[in-house]
Amino acid sequence: MDDVTPDPYATPIEFGQRMQILRQRRGMARVVLAGLVDKSPSWVKRVENGQLQTPGLEMILRIAEALRVSDLAELTGRSSMRVDLFTGPGHPRLAAVRDAVNAFPVRGDRPAPAAEHIRARLRHAWSARHSAPNHREVVGALLPGLIEDAQLAVRQADSGAERRAAQAALSEVYSLSQFFLAYQPEPALLWRVAERGIVAAQESEDPHTIGVAAWLTAQAHRDSGPSHFDAADTVTTSTLQYLEPLLPDASDDVRAITGALQFEAGYTAARRGEAGAAWRYWDQAEQTAQTLSADYFHPVTSFSRAVMSAHAVTVAVELRSGTESARQAARAEVSVIPSRPRRARHRIEQARGYQLDGQPDVALATLDQAYEAAPETIRYNGYARKIVLEETEAASPDRRRRACELASKIGLLTA
Template identity: 40%
Template sequence: MPENNKRLDPAAPFAARVQYYRERTGFSRPVLGGLVGRSGEWVKGIETGRLLQPRLPMLIRLANVLGIDLERLTGEQGLPLSTYSKAAHDALPNVTEALTRYVVDTRDVVPLTAVELASRVAQAWDLWHGAARQRTAVAVVLPDLIEQAQLSVRLHDGNERRAALSLLAQVYHLAQLYLSFQPAPEMLMLTGDRAMTAAQDADDPHAITAAAWYMNHIFRDAGERDEARIDLATRASRLLRPDDGGEDLAQWGLLQLAIALSHAKSGHEGHALSHWDKAAGAADALGANYAHPWLIFGRGMVDAYAVTIQADLTHGGEATRLAGRLDLAAMPSATRRSFHLAEVARAYFLRREHVGTVHMLRKAYRESPETARFSRFARSAVLELTETAGPAIRDDVAELSRDLGLNAA
């Protein structure tokens, strides 16, 4: 994949900006065109100036796929992508304040033991995966949990401290999930870095590989090249012994899935499917009913991501075929079920099957209103459908727009 190390001229026109960010991301013209529902020739027309700058919904979709703010794509006055395709949760200020608050005087503090902290972290994961409005539920406990985990690390030593560090990494993962798809990219990067640092300080291979999985997603949102994400996941996977089964096999399979997703994003079908096969093999070896208690890796997750991979490869027909066979009922996470239903909607959207798109987005919203509300695809698709929907789905699109909070955007 060619790298783009050139700096973008701040005065560059829209056509040059599209080409610059496409090349930096590593997309070919057909891949970028497919991801936004257009052809490679359409992208060429945009980049050569033969076609005019598209309307706002398509601009938003381009920015989403390229992983940048709208103002970086258009070069016009400040118009951050968060204005249109990211929502802010009511408790966002409380969570971000907790992440930047430090307890200096610890003279009278009695820290939680590692066992006590592990129980509280497990309860927080249960809230994240079990609640339909998971951000609201987790935001109630997250600020105090951040402080308690930090204090446990600071005030314990030896094995107790190492256990607390591994748990602190999980707390930062919860914060990453809470912050994702909200207008706080700097805080998202902060939590990812802190999680990896805590995991490394714990010298815990499982904590490090879990941090690599979550950093993979942060890198994707930050527009980092696929090579960086693949390299991180590959290096982390070498810390594991998948032949031992159990946790090692589950996290190894998860990282194979991360590598597959990165290859799919850059259009490398053979590599993507090869690593997906490895992830599927790991899930099968763990058993049909296995699901990791908080990473949720298992056969259901692997099958669901097959739809994402085919959609990223712009194979809309194969993505919808796989979606028709998908059973998410057994996946023990309302959050993940809603996310994958939105991915199924994306597969239909690629084929311009708008009835199917709206139907699946409504299902995603019913499964978890907050997951759907914070889905960049759902928000950008509904914005576009608001302008283009036919009479058969116009009322449903209007209802989705209200549900996702787009009317006030």
């Protein structure tokens, strides 16, 4: 049929045609792509029509980021550039976690552990995630047993109260699973876990559990690209409307997940390029953070007073403001964040800010710090991988060497 979108691999087509096909597959208008790569809509049109030659590597990477292309070969057509960007390598524990999710037992031949026992194991798992440099390995080892036992607890609950408690624990297990599955080559499994998590949260009738599941679902929508931004906004807005009336009498955890959702709304606004709304939501989240004690730290979202400066860097970076990104990156304090993966993620956001501000050497040094904090975070982060890959072709020999060394450590160029 003539109206079927062709497969970019089916025939040897040019870069511009591939870019147009991939843009249309995402349902993205030219003007949107142009804004995301800081070009005009007419520039995008001329590239797609072949009136301009293929851009350089830096622009190719920016286009890949905007289109959420996971493999550069899909965009360039060159098998020599078959490098995954936004999907990290499959973790060795992935198969066991996948099997546990897919098993979903209908019956159990043994008594399920009590919900409080599962919660104690969850507290240990979250603590291990925040403290271990190889956090995916640690969490991946714990998840299969947690998934099986939490599912059994729901199946075997005798009363309504027991079932709600078990559903809350199961939803939290699925939340932990999403952190393990993020940026791995299993998007369908990630969505399956997200959907089960939010259903279990609703069955629990627990505000905090519902908020956590909504927070993760909103992230999943936003990371799926611009065509899903409205869905992310719907999730955050509706959940905030549910949670905010509860705040006067709420626990610290409920206030924290409310603040985390307020920031998520700002994050999506920043992705849209809506600076006023992005900073307004950041201000709301900052006000919520100030209602928490100085040493409070939410175990799932990392929401706290300390993390708000890191969130400011993210907003500035997503708004593509180089000067503001670098300013926020320089003033943000990383050492006070009591989580290795969150500190590493913050370092990556700082590196993005420094790169936007034309400071690639500082960006690379910051990524080295991210690697030292949590190697598995930088290994699976698409933005970090993009910066490193770009700098492997830098004009400066010293910067090329440093980028290649980091690329080797994170396994970027072994695909």
